[in-house]
Amino acid sequence: MADGCDVFEPLGSAWVDGELGHDERATMAAHLQGCPRCRSRINGLRVTSTMLHSLPQRRVPTEVGAAHSGTTRSSRRQSSQDRPLVTAGASGVGRAVTRSLAGMAAAFALLGVAAFAAGAPDTETRTVAVPVDVYVADHIVHSIGGPVSTPALLTTQP
Amino acid sequence: MLLIVALVVAVVGFPASAEPAPKWRYLLDRAAQAAEERAYVGEALWVTYDAGQPHVATFQVQSSGDGDISLADSDSYAIRLADDGGGLAEYERGWFVPLPAADLAKAHKGLSRLEEKYQVAVTGSQQLLDRDCTTMEITARDGGLVERLWIDDASGLLLRRETYAAGELLRMVSYLAFDLDPSRSPGGAATAQRATRGQRPSMVRRPQEVAEVDSGDLDVLRDAGWTVPTALPGNYRAESSFAVSAEDSQPLQVVYSDGLYTMSLFEQSGRPDWDTLPPGAQEATDLGFKAYTWPGAVPQRMVWEASGVTYSLVGDAPPDEFRAIVAALPHPVSDGLMDRLQRGLGRLWSWVSPWS
Numbered sequence: 001m002a003d004g005c006d007v008f009e010p011l012g013s014a015w016v017d018g019e020l021g022h023d024e025r026a027t028m029a030a031h032l033q034g035c036p037r038c039r040s041r042i043n044g045l046r047v048t049s050t051m052l053h054s055l056p057q058r059r060v061p062t063e064v065g066a067a068h069s070g071t072t073r074s075s076r077r078q079s080s081q082d083r084p085l086v087t088a089g090a091s092g093v094g095r096a097v098t099r100s101l102a103g104m105a106a107a108f109a110l111l112g113v114a115a116f117a118a119g120a121p122d123t124e125t126r127t128v129a130v131p132v133d134v135y136v137a138d139h140i141v142h143s144i145g146g147p148v149s150t151p152a153l154l155t156t157q158p
Numbered sequence: 159m160l161l162i163v164a165l166v167v168a169v170v171g172f173p174a175s176a177e178p179a180p181k182w183r184y185l186l187d188r189a190a191q192a193a194e195e196r197a198y199v200g201e202a203l204w205v206t207y208d209a210g211q212p213h214v215a216t217f218q219v220q221s222s223g224d225g226d227i228s229l230a231d232s233d234s235y236a237i238r239l240a241d242d243g244g245g246l247a248e249y250e251r252g253w254f255v256p257l258p259a260a261d262l263a264k265a266h267k268g269l270s271r272l273e274e275k276y277q278v279a280v281t282g283s284q285q286l287l288d289r290d291c292t293t294m295e296i297t298a299r300d301g302g303l304v305e306r307l308w309i310d311d312a313s314g315l316l317l318r319r320e321t322y323a324a325g326e327l328l329r330m331v332s333y334l335a336f337d338l339d340p341s342r343s344p345g346g347a348a349t350a351q352r353a354t355r356g357q358r359p360s361m362v363r364r365p366q367e368v369a370e371v372d373s374g375d376l377d378v379l380r381d382a383g384w385t386v387p388t389a390l391p392g393n394y395r396a397e398s399s400f401a402v403s404a405e406d407s408q409p410l411q412v413v414y415s416d417g418l419y420t421m422s423l424f425e426q427s428g429r430p431d432w433d434t435l436p437p438g439a440q441e442a443t444d445l446g447f448k449a450y451t452w453p454g455a456v457p458q459r460m461v462w463e464a465s466g467v468t469y470s471l472v473g474d475a476p477p478d479e480f481r482a483i484v485a486a487l488p489h490p491v492s493d494g495l496m497d498r499l500q501r502g503l504g505r506l507w508s509w510v511s512p513w514s
Contacts (some may be wrong), residue, residue, distance in 0.1 A: 010475070021315045027285070059347075067415075071257055076425035089429060111498065111506075113504070114506060115498075115499045115502030115503045115506060116495075116498060116499060117374070117502065118501075118502035118503075118505045118506050118509075119495060119497075119501040119502025119503070119505065120498070120502075121498075125429050125466040126428045126429070127164075127430065127431040128407045128426045128428035128429070128430065128431060128468060129407070129431050129434040130426070130431065130434055130435055130461055130470060131255075131434070131457055132429045132435060132436050132439075132452075132461060132467060132470060132472075133235070133248065133436050134246060134364075134366070134474055135409075135411075135472050136457065136459060136461070137237050137246040137255065137257055137422050137468050138257065138368070138400075138402065138422065138424075139413075139420070139422040139456050139457060139472040139473065140237065140239065140412075140457075141239060141244065141257050141258055142400070142411070142420075142422065143413065143420035143422070143473075145367065145409055156166075
Protein backbone atom coordinates (compact mmCIF):
# COMPACT_ATOMS: atom_id res chain seq x y z
CA MET A 1 0.00 0.00 0.00
CA ALA A 2 1.39 3.44 -1.04
CA ASP A 3 1.77 6.09 1.51
CA GLY A 4 -1.41 7.91 2.31
CA CYS A 5 -3.84 5.13 1.11
CA ASP A 6 -5.48 5.03 4.52
CA VAL A 7 -5.97 8.81 4.20
CA PHE A 8 -7.50 8.72 0.72
CA GLU A 9 -9.59 5.51 1.04
CA PRO A 10 -12.56 7.18 2.87
CA LEU A 11 -12.66 9.85 0.16
CA GLY A 12 -13.27 7.32 -2.67
CA SER A 13 -17.06 7.80 -2.89
CA ALA A 14 -16.70 11.60 -2.78
CA TRP A 15 -14.14 11.36 -5.62
CA VAL A 16 -16.56 9.30 -7.74
CA ASP A 17 -19.49 11.65 -7.02
CA GLY A 18 -17.35 14.74 -7.71
CA GLU A 19 -17.89 16.16 -4.29
CA LEU A 20 -14.27 16.92 -3.39
CA GLY A 21 -12.88 20.39 -3.30
CA HIS A 22 -10.27 21.63 -5.79
CA ASP A 23 -7.26 21.16 -3.49
CA GLU A 24 -8.40 17.74 -2.17
CA ARG A 25 -9.10 16.58 -5.72
CA ALA A 26 -5.56 17.64 -6.91
CA THR A 27 -3.87 15.91 -3.98
CA MET A 28 -5.96 12.71 -4.47
CA ALA A 29 -5.31 12.69 -8.24
CA ALA A 30 -1.53 12.85 -7.58
CA HIS A 31 -1.93 9.81 -5.21
CA LEU A 32 -4.04 7.79 -7.69
CA GLN A 33 -1.33 8.24 -10.37
CA GLY A 34 1.20 6.45 -8.18
CA CYS A 35 -1.18 3.84 -6.41
CA PRO A 36 -2.71 1.05 -8.57
CA ARG A 37 -4.68 -0.39 -5.64
CA CYS A 38 -6.55 2.87 -4.97
CA ARG A 39 -7.20 3.27 -8.73
CA SER A 40 -8.78 -0.21 -8.80
CA ARG A 41 -10.94 0.54 -5.83
CA ILE A 42 -12.13 3.89 -7.31
CA ASN A 43 -13.08 2.13 -10.53
CA GLY A 44 -15.13 -0.36 -8.55
CA LEU A 45 -16.93 2.50 -6.78
CA ARG A 46 -17.58 4.26 -10.09
CA VAL A 47 -19.26 1.15 -11.59
CA THR A 48 -21.42 0.75 -8.50
CA SER A 49 -22.41 4.39 -8.58
CA THR A 50 -23.32 4.21 -12.27
CA MET A 51 -25.48 1.15 -11.63
CA LEU A 52 -27.30 2.85 -8.81
CA HIS A 53 -28.08 5.91 -10.86
CA SER A 54 -29.22 3.77 -13.80
CA LEU A 55 -32.08 2.17 -11.77
CA PRO A 56 -35.67 3.44 -12.67
CA GLN A 57 -37.37 5.69 -10.14
CA ARG A 58 -40.44 4.08 -8.54
CA ARG A 59 -43.42 5.85 -6.97
CA VAL A 60 -45.52 4.61 -4.09
CA PRO A 61 -48.76 3.05 -5.48
CA THR A 62 -51.93 5.07 -4.68
CA GLU A 63 -53.57 2.03 -3.07
CA VAL A 64 -50.72 1.87 -0.67
CA GLY A 65 -51.19 5.58 0.14
CA ALA A 66 -54.94 5.20 0.71
CA ALA A 67 -54.42 2.15 2.85
CA HIS A 68 -51.90 4.03 4.84
CA SER A 69 -54.28 6.99 5.35
CA GLY A 70 -57.17 4.67 6.30
CA THR A 71 -54.97 2.94 8.70
CA THR A 72 -54.16 6.27 10.20
CA ARG A 73 -57.84 7.36 10.65
CA SER A 74 -58.77 3.92 11.86
CA SER A 75 -55.98 4.16 14.32
CA ARG A 76 -57.30 7.53 15.44
CA ARG A 77 -60.83 6.14 15.89
CA GLN A 78 -59.44 3.20 17.68
CA SER A 79 -57.57 5.60 19.77
CA SER A 80 -60.70 7.59 20.69
CA GLN A 81 -62.60 4.42 21.49
CA ASP A 82 -59.84 3.42 23.76
CA ARG A 83 -60.43 6.46 25.89
CA PRO A 84 -61.25 5.94 29.56
CA LEU A 85 -64.80 4.83 30.56
CA VAL A 86 -65.70 8.20 32.13
CA THR A 87 -65.47 9.95 28.78
CA ALA A 88 -67.61 7.30 27.07
CA GLY A 89 -70.41 7.78 29.70
CA ALA A 90 -70.64 11.56 29.18
CA SER A 91 -71.06 11.02 25.46
CA GLY A 92 -74.00 8.65 26.09
CA VAL A 93 -75.84 11.18 28.26
CA GLY A 94 -75.34 13.82 25.56
CA ARG A 95 -76.84 11.53 22.95
CA ALA A 96 -79.79 10.81 25.22
CA VAL A 97 -80.40 14.51 25.80
CA THR A 98 -80.12 15.17 22.08
CA ARG A 99 -82.60 12.43 21.32
CA SER A 100 -85.02 13.76 23.95
CA LEU A 101 -84.82 17.27 22.58
CA ALA A 102 -85.36 15.99 19.08
CA GLY A 103 -88.38 14.02 20.26
CA MET A 104 -89.86 17.03 22.01
CA ALA A 105 -89.28 19.19 18.98
CA ALA A 106 -91.00 16.62 16.80
CA ALA A 107 -93.93 16.45 19.24
CA PHE A 108 -94.27 20.25 19.27
CA ALA A 109 -94.10 20.36 15.51
CA LEU A 110 -96.81 17.71 15.27
CA LEU A 111 -98.97 19.61 17.77
CA GLY A 112 -98.43 22.81 15.83
CA VAL A 113 -99.52 21.18 12.60
CA ALA A 114 -102.59 19.72 14.29
CA ALA A 115 -103.46 23.08 15.89
CA PHE A 116 -103.03 24.87 12.58
CA ALA A 117 -105.34 22.38 10.89
CA ALA A 118 -107.91 22.50 13.68
CA GLY A 119 -107.78 26.31 13.89
CA ALA A 120 -109.11 26.89 10.41
CA PRO A 121 -111.70 29.71 10.29
CA ASP A 122 -115.16 28.54 11.12
CA THR A 123 -117.05 28.15 7.90
CA GLU A 124 -119.99 26.38 9.43
CA THR A 125 -121.64 29.56 10.71
CA ARG A 126 -124.94 29.84 8.93
CA THR A 127 -125.47 32.51 6.35
CA VAL A 128 -128.40 34.88 6.55
CA ALA A 129 -130.17 37.06 4.04
CA VAL A 130 -129.66 40.78 4.64
CA PRO A 131 -132.89 42.63 3.75
CA VAL A 132 -131.34 46.08 3.67
CA ASP A 133 -134.34 47.64 1.95
CA VAL A 134 -136.62 46.40 4.73
CA TYR A 135 -134.14 47.69 7.28
CA VAL A 136 -134.32 51.12 5.66
CA ALA A 137 -138.10 51.05 5.96
CA ASP A 138 -137.84 49.97 9.60
CA HIS A 139 -135.39 52.78 10.20
CA ILE A 140 -137.77 55.31 8.65
CA VAL A 141 -140.65 54.05 10.77
CA HIS A 142 -138.67 54.68 13.95
CA SER A 143 -137.02 57.91 12.90
CA ILE A 144 -139.82 59.80 11.20
CA GLY A 145 -141.47 62.45 13.28
CA GLY A 146 -138.18 63.74 14.58
CA PRO A 147 -137.48 67.42 15.03
CA VAL A 148 -136.49 67.81 11.41
CA SER A 149 -138.75 65.37 9.68
CA THR A 150 -137.86 64.77 6.08
CA PRO A 151 -139.18 61.97 3.94
CA ALA A 152 -136.44 59.46 3.32
CA LEU A 153 -135.65 57.80 0.07
CA LEU A 154 -135.88 54.05 -0.23
CA THR A 155 -134.35 53.39 -3.59
CA THR A 156 -130.87 52.04 -3.41
CA GLN A 157 -129.87 53.46 -6.76
CA PRO A 158 -130.84 57.11 -6.88
CA MET B 159 -150.07 86.29 53.72
CA LEU B 160 -151.69 85.30 50.47
CA LEU B 161 -150.49 88.53 49.03
CA ILE B 162 -146.90 87.69 50.00
CA VAL B 163 -147.17 84.19 48.50
CA ALA B 164 -148.63 85.63 45.34
CA LEU B 165 -145.82 88.12 45.12
CA VAL B 166 -143.16 85.42 45.63
CA VAL B 167 -144.74 83.20 42.98
CA ALA B 168 -145.02 86.13 40.68
CA VAL B 169 -141.40 87.13 41.16
CA VAL B 170 -139.70 83.70 41.42
CA GLY B 171 -141.95 81.13 39.78
CA PHE B 172 -143.53 82.74 36.82
CA PRO B 173 -140.62 84.32 34.99
CA ALA B 174 -138.96 80.93 34.24
CA SER B 175 -142.13 79.19 33.09
CA ALA B 176 -143.39 82.19 31.25
CA GLU B 177 -140.19 82.61 29.25
CA PRO B 178 -141.24 82.26 25.62
CA ALA B 179 -139.81 79.37 23.65
CA PRO B 180 -137.36 80.43 20.95
CA LYS B 181 -138.89 80.95 17.57
CA TRP B 182 -136.87 78.15 15.98
CA ARG B 183 -138.32 75.68 18.47
CA TYR B 184 -141.83 76.82 17.69
CA LEU B 185 -141.17 76.48 13.96
CA LEU B 186 -139.68 72.98 14.21
CA ASP B 187 -142.47 71.81 16.50
CA ARG B 188 -145.01 73.16 14.07
CA ALA B 189 -143.24 71.56 11.10
CA ALA B 190 -143.27 68.12 12.66
CA GLN B 191 -146.91 68.45 13.66
CA ALA B 192 -147.90 69.74 10.22
CA ALA B 193 -146.23 66.77 8.54
CA GLU B 194 -148.72 64.55 10.37
CA GLU B 195 -151.82 66.68 10.37
CA ARG B 196 -151.78 68.58 7.09
CA ALA B 197 -153.04 66.91 3.95
CA TYR B 198 -150.76 67.56 1.04
CA VAL B 199 -149.21 65.99 -2.00
CA GLY B 200 -145.99 66.81 -3.74
CA GLU B 201 -143.09 65.69 -5.84
CA ALA B 202 -139.78 65.81 -4.00
CA LEU B 203 -136.32 66.06 -5.51
CA TRP B 204 -133.37 64.36 -3.87
CA VAL B 205 -129.82 65.34 -4.75
CA THR B 206 -126.99 63.67 -2.87
CA TYR B 207 -123.28 64.08 -3.39
CA ASP B 208 -120.94 61.17 -2.93
CA ALA B 209 -117.24 61.80 -3.59
CA GLY B 210 -118.24 64.85 -5.59
CA GLN B 211 -120.65 62.92 -7.79
CA PRO B 212 -124.30 64.01 -7.66
CA HIS B 213 -127.06 61.41 -7.47
CA VAL B 214 -130.51 62.69 -8.41
CA ALA B 215 -133.93 61.11 -7.85
CA THR B 216 -137.54 62.16 -7.48
CA PHE B 217 -140.42 60.57 -5.61
CA GLN B 218 -144.01 61.26 -4.67
CA VAL B 219 -145.07 62.23 -1.15
CA GLN B 220 -148.64 61.95 0.01
CA SER B 221 -150.05 62.87 3.41
CA SER B 222 -153.70 62.14 4.10
CA GLY B 223 -153.84 64.52 7.03
CA ASP B 224 -154.88 61.83 9.50
CA GLY B 225 -151.48 60.26 10.12
CA ASP B 226 -150.96 58.33 6.91
CA ILE B 227 -147.82 59.30 5.04
CA SER B 228 -146.77 57.52 1.90
CA LEU B 229 -143.65 57.76 -0.16
CA ALA B 230 -143.38 56.22 -3.57
CA ASP B 231 -140.49 55.89 -5.90
CA SER B 232 -141.79 56.07 -9.44
CA ASP B 233 -140.13 52.80 -10.42
CA SER B 234 -140.06 50.32 -7.59
CA TYR B 235 -140.61 51.07 -3.93
CA ALA B 236 -143.48 52.50 -1.95
CA ILE B 237 -143.80 52.90 1.79
CA ARG B 238 -146.81 53.81 3.87
CA LEU B 239 -146.45 54.99 7.43
CA ALA B 240 -149.24 55.40 9.93
CA ASP B 241 -149.87 55.38 13.63
CA ASP B 242 -151.31 51.89 13.42
CA GLY B 243 -148.72 50.45 11.07
CA GLY B 244 -147.69 50.56 7.46
CA GLY B 245 -145.95 48.60 4.79
CA LEU B 246 -143.18 48.47 2.28
CA ALA B 247 -143.92 47.33 -1.23
CA GLU B 248 -141.45 46.49 -3.96
CA TYR B 249 -143.37 46.50 -7.19
CA GLU B 250 -140.67 45.17 -9.49
CA ARG B 251 -140.04 42.08 -7.37
CA GLY B 252 -143.60 41.77 -6.24
CA TRP B 253 -143.34 41.60 -2.47
CA PHE B 254 -144.86 43.45 0.45
CA VAL B 255 -143.54 43.72 4.00
CA PRO B 256 -145.79 44.92 6.83
CA LEU B 257 -144.15 47.56 8.98
CA PRO B 258 -144.81 48.34 12.63
CA ALA B 259 -146.70 51.40 13.77
CA ALA B 260 -144.79 54.62 13.27
CA ASP B 261 -144.16 56.67 16.37
CA LEU B 262 -145.38 59.86 14.82
CA ALA B 263 -146.00 61.44 18.19
CA LYS B 264 -142.36 61.65 19.20
CA ALA B 265 -141.62 64.81 17.29
CA HIS B 266 -141.18 66.86 20.43
CA LYS B 267 -138.76 64.44 22.10
CA GLY B 268 -135.70 65.42 20.16
CA LEU B 269 -135.72 69.18 20.50
CA SER B 270 -133.97 69.22 23.88
CA ARG B 271 -131.33 66.80 22.60
CA LEU B 272 -130.91 68.99 19.54
CA GLU B 273 -129.74 71.90 21.65
CA GLU B 274 -127.02 69.86 23.31
CA LYS B 275 -125.04 69.44 20.12
CA TYR B 276 -126.32 72.15 17.79
CA GLN B 277 -127.27 75.79 17.65
CA VAL B 278 -130.38 76.80 15.74
CA ALA B 279 -131.12 80.27 14.41
CA VAL B 280 -133.81 81.86 12.31
CA THR B 281 -132.00 83.64 9.50
CA GLY B 282 -134.71 85.34 7.41
CA SER B 283 -137.39 84.86 4.76
CA GLN B 284 -137.39 83.63 1.15
CA GLN B 285 -139.84 82.68 -1.56
CA LEU B 286 -140.01 79.04 -2.58
CA LEU B 287 -142.54 77.66 -5.09
CA ASP B 288 -144.22 81.08 -4.90
CA ARG B 289 -144.74 80.57 -1.18
CA ASP B 290 -143.37 82.62 1.69
CA CYS B 291 -140.89 80.65 3.77
CA THR B 292 -138.86 81.24 6.91
CA THR B 293 -135.25 80.15 6.64
CA MET B 294 -133.26 78.60 9.49
CA GLU B 295 -129.70 77.42 9.98
CA ILE B 296 -128.41 74.69 12.29
CA THR B 297 -124.74 74.73 13.18
CA ALA B 298 -122.74 72.24 15.24
CA ARG B 299 -121.48 73.72 18.52
CA ASP B 300 -118.00 72.47 17.72
CA GLY B 301 -118.17 72.90 13.97
CA GLY B 302 -119.79 74.68 11.09
CA LEU B 303 -123.08 74.74 9.24
CA VAL B 304 -124.91 71.39 9.05
CA GLU B 305 -128.47 72.26 7.97
CA ARG B 306 -130.33 74.99 6.11
CA LEU B 307 -134.15 74.78 6.26
CA TRP B 308 -137.05 76.45 4.44
CA ILE B 309 -140.37 76.26 6.33
CA ASP B 310 -143.64 77.22 4.66
CA ASP B 311 -145.23 80.07 6.57
CA ALA B 312 -148.79 79.13 5.61
CA SER B 313 -148.75 75.41 6.37
CA GLY B 314 -145.75 75.11 8.64
CA LEU B 315 -144.34 72.30 6.45
CA LEU B 316 -140.67 71.85 5.68
CA LEU B 317 -140.32 72.49 1.96
CA ARG B 318 -136.57 72.37 1.47
CA ARG B 319 -133.65 71.00 3.43
CA GLU B 320 -129.96 71.26 2.65
CA THR B 321 -127.39 69.26 4.59
CA TYR B 322 -123.76 70.33 4.74
CA ALA B 323 -120.56 68.65 5.85
CA ALA B 324 -117.27 70.52 6.14
CA GLY B 325 -118.76 73.46 4.30
CA GLU B 326 -119.81 71.37 1.29
CA LEU B 327 -123.37 70.60 0.26
CA LEU B 328 -123.92 66.93 1.10
CA ARG B 329 -127.55 66.43 0.11
CA MET B 330 -130.68 68.38 -0.65
CA VAL B 331 -134.36 67.52 -0.65
CA SER B 332 -136.76 70.05 -2.06
CA TYR B 333 -140.29 69.97 -3.36
CA LEU B 334 -140.57 70.50 -7.09
CA ALA B 335 -144.37 70.62 -6.83
CA PHE B 336 -146.49 71.05 -3.76
CA ASP B 337 -150.23 71.22 -3.18
CA LEU B 338 -152.15 71.43 0.06
CA ASP B 339 -155.22 69.95 -1.62
CA PRO B 340 -154.47 66.35 -2.74
CA SER B 341 -157.85 65.96 -4.38
CA ARG B 342 -156.78 68.42 -7.06
CA SER B 343 -153.76 66.33 -7.99
CA PRO B 344 -154.41 63.20 -10.08
CA GLY B 345 -150.84 62.11 -9.64
CA GLY B 346 -151.17 62.41 -5.90
CA ALA B 347 -154.32 60.36 -5.86
CA ALA B 348 -152.64 57.65 -7.89
CA THR B 349 -149.69 57.66 -5.52
CA ALA B 350 -151.99 57.34 -2.57
CA GLN B 351 -153.84 54.51 -4.22
CA ARG B 352 -150.65 52.61 -4.90
CA ALA B 353 -148.89 53.29 -1.66
CA THR B 354 -151.65 52.80 0.83
CA ARG B 355 -153.53 50.05 -0.95
CA GLY B 356 -150.50 48.95 -2.87
CA GLN B 357 -150.63 45.23 -2.22
CA ARG B 358 -151.30 43.81 -5.59
CA PRO B 359 -152.94 40.40 -5.57
CA SER B 360 -149.81 38.82 -7.01
CA MET B 361 -147.54 40.25 -4.36
CA VAL B 362 -145.82 37.93 -1.91
CA ARG B 363 -146.37 39.00 1.65
CA ARG B 364 -143.20 38.72 3.66
CA PRO B 365 -143.76 37.97 7.31
CA GLN B 366 -142.34 40.41 9.81
CA GLU B 367 -143.19 41.06 13.40
CA VAL B 368 -141.57 43.74 15.49
CA ALA B 369 -141.53 43.88 19.27
CA GLU B 370 -139.96 46.60 21.39
CA VAL B 371 -137.14 45.44 23.65
CA ASP B 372 -136.96 47.07 27.07
CA SER B 373 -133.80 47.82 29.04
CA GLY B 374 -134.04 44.60 31.05
CA ASP B 375 -134.17 42.50 27.91
CA LEU B 376 -131.26 44.48 26.49
CA ASP B 377 -129.15 43.50 29.51
CA VAL B 378 -130.00 39.87 28.86
CA LEU B 379 -128.99 40.26 25.23
CA ARG B 380 -125.70 41.89 26.24
CA ASP B 381 -124.95 38.97 28.55
CA ALA B 382 -125.67 36.64 25.64
CA GLY B 383 -123.04 38.36 23.53
CA TRP B 384 -125.03 40.88 21.52
CA THR B 385 -123.40 44.24 20.92
CA VAL B 386 -125.71 46.91 22.31
CA PRO B 387 -123.82 50.15 22.99
CA THR B 388 -125.72 52.74 24.98
CA ALA B 389 -124.06 55.49 22.96
CA LEU B 390 -122.13 55.89 19.73
CA PRO B 391 -119.47 58.42 18.71
CA GLY B 392 -120.87 61.86 17.97
CA ASN B 393 -123.17 61.96 21.02
CA TYR B 394 -125.62 59.49 19.52
CA ARG B 395 -127.61 57.86 22.32
CA ALA B 396 -129.71 54.73 22.21
CA GLU B 397 -133.38 55.67 22.23
CA SER B 398 -135.19 52.43 21.57
CA SER B 399 -134.61 48.82 20.57
CA PHE B 400 -136.69 46.35 18.63
CA ALA B 401 -136.60 42.63 17.93
CA VAL B 402 -137.56 41.99 14.34
CA SER B 403 -138.89 38.58 13.47
CA ALA B 404 -138.03 38.06 9.84
CA GLU B 405 -138.20 34.98 7.65
CA ASP B 406 -135.02 33.16 8.60
CA SER B 407 -133.42 35.26 11.31
CA GLN B 408 -134.28 37.57 14.18
CA PRO B 409 -132.40 40.83 13.82
CA LEU B 410 -132.06 43.28 16.66
CA GLN B 411 -132.56 46.95 15.84
CA VAL B 412 -131.18 49.67 18.09
CA VAL B 413 -132.13 53.26 17.24
CA TYR B 414 -129.71 56.08 18.10
CA SER B 415 -130.14 59.84 17.78
CA ASP B 416 -128.17 63.00 18.45
CA GLY B 417 -131.32 65.10 18.34
CA LEU B 418 -131.00 65.87 14.65
CA TYR B 419 -129.90 62.73 12.86
CA THR B 420 -131.00 59.15 13.48
CA MET B 421 -129.02 55.92 13.10
CA SER B 422 -130.30 52.35 13.26
CA LEU B 423 -128.01 49.42 13.95
CA PHE B 424 -129.29 45.99 12.89
CA GLU B 425 -127.59 42.83 14.12
CA GLN B 426 -128.16 39.32 12.81
CA SER B 427 -126.56 36.14 14.06
CA GLY B 428 -124.83 34.58 11.07
CA ARG B 429 -122.60 35.49 8.18
CA PRO B 430 -124.14 37.63 5.45
CA ASP B 431 -125.22 36.02 2.23
CA TRP B 432 -123.78 38.73 0.03
CA ASP B 433 -125.92 37.60 -2.90
CA THR B 434 -129.06 38.77 -1.09
CA LEU B 435 -128.01 42.42 -0.94
CA PRO B 436 -130.23 44.82 -2.89
CA PRO B 437 -128.94 46.15 -6.21
CA GLY B 438 -126.42 48.96 -6.18
CA ALA B 439 -124.14 47.58 -3.45
CA GLN B 440 -120.48 48.44 -3.82
CA GLU B 441 -117.63 47.16 -1.72
CA ALA B 442 -116.11 49.85 0.48
CA THR B 443 -112.41 50.00 -0.20
CA ASP B 444 -111.06 52.23 2.55
CA LEU B 445 -112.24 50.53 5.72
CA GLY B 446 -109.66 47.76 5.95
CA PHE B 447 -112.29 45.04 6.00
CA LYS B 448 -115.02 43.76 3.73
CA ALA B 449 -118.13 45.92 3.79
CA TYR B 450 -120.75 46.98 1.30
CA THR B 451 -122.32 50.39 0.87
CA TRP B 452 -124.73 52.08 -1.54
CA PRO B 453 -123.16 55.27 -2.87
CA GLY B 454 -125.55 58.18 -2.95
CA ALA B 455 -128.39 56.36 -1.22
CA VAL B 456 -130.38 58.14 1.48
CA PRO B 457 -130.31 57.22 4.22
CA GLN B 458 -126.81 55.83 4.07
CA ARG B 459 -126.42 52.13 4.69
CA MET B 460 -123.50 49.78 5.21
CA VAL B 461 -123.28 46.02 5.82
CA TRP B 462 -120.36 44.04 7.22
CA GLU B 463 -119.64 40.94 9.28
CA ALA B 464 -117.63 40.40 12.44
CA SER B 465 -117.24 37.19 14.44
CA GLY B 466 -120.23 35.49 12.89
CA VAL B 467 -122.58 38.47 13.34
CA THR B 468 -123.89 40.57 10.45
CA TYR B 469 -124.11 44.30 11.14
CA SER B 470 -126.19 46.70 9.06
CA LEU B 471 -125.98 50.40 9.83
CA VAL B 472 -128.63 52.72 8.39
CA GLY B 473 -128.91 56.44 9.01
CA ASP B 474 -128.52 60.02 7.86
CA ALA B 475 -125.53 61.07 9.96
CA PRO B 476 -122.84 63.05 8.13
CA PRO B 477 -120.23 60.81 6.44
CA ASP B 478 -117.46 61.45 8.98
CA GLU B 479 -119.75 60.61 11.89
CA PHE B 480 -121.12 57.59 10.02
CA ARG B 481 -117.61 56.22 9.54
CA ALA B 482 -116.65 56.96 13.14
CA ILE B 483 -119.65 54.92 14.26
CA VAL B 484 -118.70 52.04 11.96
CA ALA B 485 -115.17 52.13 13.35
CA ALA B 486 -116.47 52.00 16.92
CA LEU B 487 -118.55 48.89 16.28
CA PRO B 488 -117.11 45.36 16.02
CA HIS B 489 -115.35 44.64 12.77
CA PRO B 490 -113.20 41.77 11.50
CA VAL B 491 -109.67 41.53 12.85
CA SER B 492 -106.82 40.05 10.87
CA ASP B 493 -106.58 36.32 11.47
CA GLY B 494 -102.84 35.81 11.94
CA LEU B 495 -100.89 32.59 12.46
CA MET B 496 -100.88 32.93 16.25
CA ASP B 497 -104.65 33.53 16.28
CA ARG B 498 -105.20 30.40 14.23
CA LEU B 499 -102.86 28.30 16.39
CA GLN B 500 -104.50 29.56 19.56
CA ARG B 501 -107.95 28.77 18.22
CA GLY B 502 -106.77 25.34 17.06
CA LEU B 503 -105.24 24.49 20.44
CA GLY B 504 -108.46 25.46 22.12
CA ARG B 505 -110.43 23.19 19.82
CA LEU B 506 -108.00 20.30 20.29
CA TRP B 507 -108.27 20.69 24.04
CA SER B 508 -112.04 20.76 23.86
CA TRP B 509 -111.97 17.51 21.89
CA VAL B 510 -109.74 15.59 24.33
CA SER B 511 -110.62 17.19 27.64
CA PRO B 512 -113.19 15.26 29.67
CA TRP B 513 -114.29 18.53 31.32
CA SER B 514 -115.08 20.27 28.08
